[in-house]
Amino acid sequence: MQAVAKALRGEMSANRTTIMLQVNQPDGFDCPGCAWPDPREGSSFEFCENGAKAVSWEATNKRVTPAFFAAHSVSELWQREDFFLEWEGRLTHPMVYDAATDHFVPIAWDEAFRRIGEALRKLPDPNMAEFYASGRASNESAFLYQLFVREYGTNNFPDCSNMCHEATSVGLPQSIGVGKGTVTLEDFHHCDAIFSFGHNPGTNHPRMLATLREASLRRAPIVVFNPLKERSLERFKSPQSPAEMTVGKAVPIASHYYQVKIGGDAAVLKGMMKTLLAMDALDHDFIREHTTGFEALAADLEATSWDDIVEVAGLSRADIEAAATIYAEAERPIICYGMGITQHRHGTGNVQQLANLLLLRGNIGKEGAGICPLRGHSNVQGDRTVGITEMPGQGFLDALERVFGIEAPREHGHGAVAAVEAMRDGRSKALICLGGNLPTAMPDPEVCYEAMRKLDLSVHIATKLNRSHLMVCKNTFILPCLGRTELDMQESGPQSVTVEDSMSMVHASRGTLPPASSLLKSEPAIVAGIARATLPDSKIDWDWYIADYSRIRDAIEAVFPDFDNYNERVRVPRGFRLDIPAGRREWRTASGKANFIVFDSARQRPLAREDAKDALVLATVRSHDQYNTTIYGKNDRYRGITGRRDVVFVNAADLAERGLEHGDLIDIEAVAECEHAGAPRIVRDFVAVAFDIARGSVAAYYPEANGLVALANYDSQSGTPSYKSVPVVLRRAASGGKASHL
Numbered sequence: 001m002q003a004v005a006k007a008l009r010g011e012m013s014a015n016r017t018t019i020m021l022q023v024n025q026p027d028g029f030d031c032p033g034c035a036w037p038d039p040r041e042g043s044s045f046e047f048c049e050n051g052a053k054a055v056s057w058e059a060t061n062k063r064v065t066p067a068f069f070a071a072h073s074v075s076e077l078w079q080r081e082d083f084f085l086e087w088e089g090r091l092t093h094p095m096v097y098d099a100a101t102d103h104f105v106p107i108a109w110d111e112a113f114r115r116i117g118e119a120l121r122k123l124p125d126p127n128m129a130e131f132y133a134s135g136r137a138s139n140e141s142a143f144l145y146q147l148f149v150r151e152y153g154t155n156n157f158p159d160c161s162n163m164c165h166e167a168t169s170v171g172l173p174q175s176i177g178v179g180k181g182t183v184t185l186e187d188f189h190h191c192d193a194i195f196s197f198g199h200n201p202g203t204n205h206p207r208m209l210a211t212l213r214e215a216s217l218r219r220a221p222i223v224v225f226n227p228l229k230e231r232s233l234e235r236f237k238s239p240q241s242p243a244e245m246t247v248g249k250a251v252p253i254a255s256h257y258y259q260v261k262i263g264g265d266a267a268v269l270k271g272m273m274k275t276l277l278a279m280d281a282l283d284h285d286f287i288r289e290h291t292t293g294f295e296a297l298a299a300d301l302e303a304t305s306w307d308d309i310v311e312v313a314g315l316s317r318a319d320i321e322a323a324a325t326i327y328a329e330a331e332r333p334i335i336c337y338g339m340g341i342t343q344h345r346h347g348t349g350n351v352q353q354l355a356n357l358l359l360l361r362g363n364i365g366k367e368g369a370g371i372c373p374l375r376g377h378s379n380v381q382g383d384r385t386v387g388i389t390e391m392p393g394q395g396f397l398d399a400l401e402r403v404f405g406i407e408a409p410r411e412h413g414h415g416a417v418a419a420v421e422a423m424r425d426g427r428s429k430a431l432i433c434l435g436g437n438l439p440t441a442m443p444d445p446e447v448c449y450e451a452m453r454k455l456d457l458s459v460h461i462a463t464k465l466n467r468s469h470l471m472v473c474k475n476t477f478i479l480p481c482l483g484r485t486e487l488d489m490q491e492s493g494p495q496s497v498t499v500e501d502s503m504s505m506v507h508a509s510r511g512t513l514p515p516a517s518s519l520l521k522s523e524p525a526i527v528a529g530i531a532r533a534t535l536p537d538s539k540i541d542w543d544w545y546i547a548d549y550s551r552i553r554d555a556i557e558a559v560f561p562d563f564d565n566y567n568e569r570v571r572v573p574r575g576f577r578l579d580i581p582a583g584r585r586e587w588r589t590a591s592g593k594a595n596f597i598v599f600d601s602a603r604q605r606p607l608a609r610e611d612a613k614d615a616l617v618l619a620t621v622r623s624h625d626q627y628n629t630t631i632y633g634k635n636d637r638y639r640g641i642t643g644r645r646d647v648v649f650v651n652a653a654d655l656a657e658r659g660l661e662h663g664d665l666i667d668i669e670a671v672a673e674c675e676h677a678g679a680p681r682i683v684r685d686f687v688a689v690a691f692d693i694a695r696g697s698v699a700a701y702y703p704e705a706n707g708l709v710a711l712a713n714y715d716s717q718s719g720t721p722s723y724k725s726v727p728v729v730l731r732r733a734a735s736g737g738k739a740s741h742l
């Protein structure tokens with residue numbers, strides 16, 4: 001709890017601090033930190049230092065007012081660190097960029113809406129506008145947003161999912177007919193083994209540690225595959241257990257920790273499946289009754305040699321066989337995974353191998369077993385559910401047309417990479433952002449920044465100032481909105497919104513704090529304001545929906561039968577679960593069965609340019625002190641880093657082989673096969689940190705290392721950027737020095 005108290009101190013006044021008591025309570029607001037669900041009884045929020053940081057970051061007493069913008073020009077703000085921009089506090093007034101003075105100046109809401117509407121109407125084609133969404137938006141704001149955009153006439157919905165779990169959204173429907181996890185929190189109480197691939201829960205889903213601890217205490221094996229030794233996956237001290245806190249005895253988490261090479265998971269999974277085949281540890285009845293593609297999978301596994309598997313995985317055959325044996329002995333295993341699986345050139349293939357492994361033993365659709373993607377943003381899954389997607393299904397569009405009398409565009413639109421490419425090439429001229437920090441989160445900042453500056457219109461609906469707002473173009477607006485913690489008062493009274501967690505539970509969230517400024521509008525109200533001004537002949541009475549959000553929920557229910565009785569069911573504490581057909585062994589795939597999907601091994605040997613000797617593979621990761629592009633501080637407690645973020649974690653033997661040492665300043669050059677020699681992509685003067693990480697694998701922080709990731713380097717199936725497989729070479733920095741501190 002000490003760390004939680006520290007996270008709050010100085011940020012919030014005493015009465016604001018009591019807000020913590022309402023986080024993730026049935027009548028309070030949903031924690032904006034992550035999408036891990038809460039138990040039916042009580043809340044595990046008290047565990048969560050990083051949830052506390054996310055809440056206090058939003059509930060800060062500091063303000064970014066027109067006086068702040070008058071004092072700082074955009075060029076000056078551009079020179080400041082990302083940390084400074086957000087640290088200055090909450091946005092209070094709608095602002096517009098004034099090129100003559102290079103300052104943002106206040107503007108009245110109606111005038112801002114009018115000018116935005118005019119600019120959008122002026123575009124020759126609605127497909128020249130991009131409508132980004134980050135995953136904090138509630139179901140209500142996301143639904144209205146997509147409705148507006150489709151009535152306007154495009155399916156250009158780049159969103160943070162495109163950089164995150166798109167490999168899940170694309171991969172799992174092909175495998176099991178649904179792009180979401182199949183387990184509930186309850187299943188974790190019944191499982192007898194947990195396999196964890198490529199996620200770091202101590203930092204990114206801290207409340208999950210309570211669940212892992214409980215499983216460890218009842219001696220369920222927890223098998224971890226991660227190139228880095230992440231301390232919170234090794235052991236955990238529960239703040240709720242006096243014995244663990246005072247005597248200092250931590251509970252071990254991982255029973256087995258395998259340091260797979262970056263990008264080696266598909267090989268590991270193939271090795272595990274090959275072992276199951278050899279042991280004949282398969283559920284033949286399930287395979288016969290519920291699946292297709294087994295023969296092709298088996299043939300491919302036979303044809304794949306152990307030598308290849310071992311080389312790509314970076315693990316011995318004995319280790320992989322041991323892991324497979326634990327899996328085979330479990331009656332009810334759960335597989336959890338995060339960005340270490342999805343953010344690769346073959347992210348979709350990775351996800352599908354996880355599904356294959358489960359299907360071989362009938363481990364989907366039975367209590368205590370299944371697949372568990374750890375979603376990122378607290379409502380990223382819900383935003384997708386209610387229609388934020390560039391690839392809408394025809395049935396959904398039919399329903400929109402039927403319910404609202406609009407004509408929905410049928411052609412698929414742009415995801416995040418395609419949106420940036422279109423802006424870069426001048427094919428798109430407007431960008432509206434419902435939250436987030438798109439160009440900072442994307443690969444290749446230089447390309448993204450330039451693309452932003454070429455637009456005719458950019459609009460940022462945001463709680464805090466960030467770098468994307470400073471990439472100004474002809475017409476740039478910052479529209480300040482209410483956050484989760486704040487009271488949302490509309491004509492019919494205080495409003496609740498709803499969100500969906502990683503396990504498909506939909507529940508209400510109601511803020512109670514007085515808004516950071518009397519001028520703030522809610523996200524749904526801002527979307528409605530833009531819609532009204534853009535579509536004078538709209539079929540939709542936008543203000544009527546804003547007066548009472550239960551009307552928006554009724555509309556969601558009318559479009560999606562799954563939300564049957566939405567307003568009633570969401571009143572129940574903790575809400576209700578959306579149907580996951582695969583969870584009851586109903587496979588909504590084209591074949592009507594669950595599909596084994598063969599991993600094309602050629603895909604795992606991509607990466608480096610031919611002339612690149614000596615390449616290592618770099619993953620960009622989060623520190624303990626950040627929320628995506630929001631940097632809270634420069635420490636990374638569990639990895640032992642203090643006061644800096646310009647570090648690169650390298651195996652000591654890999655350093656020695658290059659004549660380098662811990663603390664040396666080094667330059668990192670990306671050598672992806674899509675890079676042109678002669679146009680080097682380099683970050684300079686990073687500090688080498690000798691770390692317990694797999695040989696051949698290195699790691700650095702996001703977003704500092706984003707300059708190494710090429711926009712063209714993504715998973716061809718899902719479009720997810722390969723933030724976690726960038727081939728690089730390391731060399732002593734031209735400056736030649738050593739870090740002053742580490």
Ligand SMILES: Nc1nc2c(c(=O)[nH]1)N[C@H]1C(S)=C(S)[C@@H](COP(=O)(O)OP(=O)(O)OC[C@H]3O[C@@H](n4cnc5c(=O)[nH]c(N)nc54)[C@H](O)[C@@H]3O)O[C@H]1N2
Pocket residue numbers: 033034050164197198199200201203204205225226227228230260261262263264265337338339340341374375376377619620621622623624626627628724
């Ligand atoms: N406090 C906090 N919470 C957050 C966030 C945050 O930034 N801060 N972000 C939110 C969001 S949007 C998301 S998507 C999630 C992200 O949550 P995570 O998925 O945990 O995110 P990352 O830190 O990117 O890295 C995941 C892990 O993958 C490992 N890894 C890297 N490459 C590989 C590989 O090839 N194979 C395997 N097996 N492992 C690999 C890394 O060592 C790291 O431990 O967290 C959400 N929650």
Ligand SMILES: Nc1nc2c(c(=O)[nH]1)N[C@H]1C(S)=C(S)[C@@H](COP(=O)(O)OP(=O)(O)OC[C@H]3O[C@@H](n4cnc5c(=O)[nH]c(N)nc54)[C@H](O)[C@@H]3O)O[C@H]1N2
Pocket residue numbers: 086134135136137160161163164165339343376377434435436437438440441442443461462463464465466481482483484523620621622627628629630701702703705706709723
């Ligand atoms: N190299 C590298 N790049 C990555 C990743 C990686 O692992 N490595 N991870 C990727 C992933 S998984 C993701 S999800 C993306 C994240 O990309 P984004 O979701 O675009 O980025 P965030 O940093 O979460 O956005 C932060 C901003 O959101 C705004 N904000 C906060 N709360 C609210 C709110 O309630 N409403 C509104 N309207 N705005 C709000 C604030 O202005 C804040 O500055 O980054 C991706 N980029």
Ligand SMILES: [Mo]
Pocket residue numbers: 160163164165375376377
């Ligand atoms: Mo994410």
